[in-house]
Amino acid sequence: MAVSRRHAVRGYRWWAVALVVTGVLVALATLAVASLTLFVARTVVIPPKRRADDTRVISFDPDAATVTLSRSLDALLPGEYSLWFTGGAGHARVGDIVGETGVSVTRTVITVDFGDLTTARRGRLSGWFYLEPGEFGHPFTDVEIETELGPAPAWLVPAAQPSGRWVIQVHGRAVSREETLRAIPVFRDAGYSSLLISYRNDQNAPASPDGRYGLGDTEWHDVDAALQYAVDHGATDVVLMGWSMGGATVLQAATRSDLAGVVRGIALDSPVVDWITALRYQGELRNLPNPIRSAVLVLIGQGWARRLTGQLSPIDLPRLNFVRRAGELQLPILLMHSDDDGFVPSTASHALAEVRPDIVTYEAFTVAAHTKLWNYDRRRWNTAIARWLDSAVD
Known part of the structure; x- marks a missing residue:
């Protein structure tokens, strides 16, 4: 009888521990989801301070007037584009694609307006073409x-x-x-x-x-x-x-x-x-689950969430x-x-x-x-x- 009671007590303790651990995990998961939702919502409404240099500048050949960039969808787009480099300290204009490999794209350089493209290591392509x-x-x-x-x-x-x-x-x-x-x-x-x-x-x-x-x-x-x-x-x-x-x-x-x-x-x-269509699509690009995408729309569109997002007024998404x-x-x-x-x-x-x-x-x-x-x-x-x-x- 005493052995059975000890087993019962031990079993109860294990169940209690399991429930506590499960509760903690659920709470942590909930906190993580809430934090991610708030982060995305704030990203939507807070103006970014700078644009990321998302393209690697592999090489620049001034004699051939070509630049080789890491392969990406932007780098492979036909046409003429701006190439900002070194955190915006430099600007060039690039044109036709003249070569590509599995990891790189080489384009003509139309002009280097300012900055040293020979020492550039990272940059970003932009639809801007003119500066003023x-x-x-x-x-x-x-x-x-x-x-x-x-x-x-x-x-x-x-x-x-x-x-x-x-x-x-x-x-x-x-x-x-x-x-x-x-x-x-x-x-x-x-x-x-x-x-x-x-x-x-x-x-x-x-x-x-x-x-x-x-x-x-x-x-x-x-x-x-x-x-x-x-x-x-x-x-x-x-x-x-x-x-x-x-x-x-x-x-x-x-x-x-x-x-x-x-x-x-x-x-x-x-x-x-x-905007609802656009924000849901951008959530898909980030592989966000549908509940988080929906919650982001709620946060930026409801008055009670202003203290969380920093908005003075909610955004009237239906009006947009x-x-x-x-x-x-x-x-x-x-x-x-x-x-x-x-x-x-x-x-x-x-x-x-x-x-x-x-x-x-x-x-x-x-x-x-x-x-x-x-x-x-x-x-x-x-x-x-x-x-x-x-x-x-x-």
Whole structure:
């Protein structure tokens, strides 16, 4: 009897230990999931301080004007691109692929604008190609847009002849107005003045009170200020052009600004038409389980989570869904997106084009990747804009 009782006590102790250990493991797992969810949510709304050099610079041959890079999807994209290297201390422009191996890609070097490419070890490829508007040989002015947060710098490239037609260019997330320089020539040829703006939380623009992105739900106020500047300086017919998150931003401005009556059309390059679709896709790229992807949307979209994410206000994700809000859109839209975007899926863009074929002109690219449509096929990109301006806007 005593032996059985001892066995029972020992068995009870083992069960108790097992329950405690299991509880601890469950608690740790729950904490890990919660921490990962919060980390991803904060990554979405916190502006990054720098871009990672994700490409290895293997060698540079100045005599042959070629650079050899580690093999990647970006390195294998046809076209012409910027190569930032040594943490942004250097910049070159690269062109055609002239060779490749299983681990490397060799491309022509068009120019080395600054920095020492011979000593570079790491860099990153970018769709930016131009560094400032003076490269086109047209007059331009550095101006300031008076936003509700303070002055934000912009470039103004006037039309060749006096005109009330303006285009306001709005760059994407975590980049700057240099991204939009590629569009100056085609709009100037069509008689437009180009206003290339910065917005809150850009490196050289005012920070928002919380220092967080609104994914277009707050940034549109700065586009509204740019519209006011354009109108004050003679604009009568404005096209809003948005790149990536800039697409979500100009769609908000076109439907929420008191000055929307002056807008005649919307041009979109690789846009975020629906943030829920885009964020779920990016979660898949990170191999995040579906519950974590859903929880991230809750954290950035609910008021109770503001203390966790640092947001002043939650992001109204349904309001940023223009597939659902397609009926509210009345302006002609040029929508250009690559089915191989790799960052913002083209599914929502296709959906918007399907539900509003009366106003959407859709240019479906392949291979071109995210906001690199101009780089991949400059002639097609320029032609699509020129034809749309001529047929749908003018």
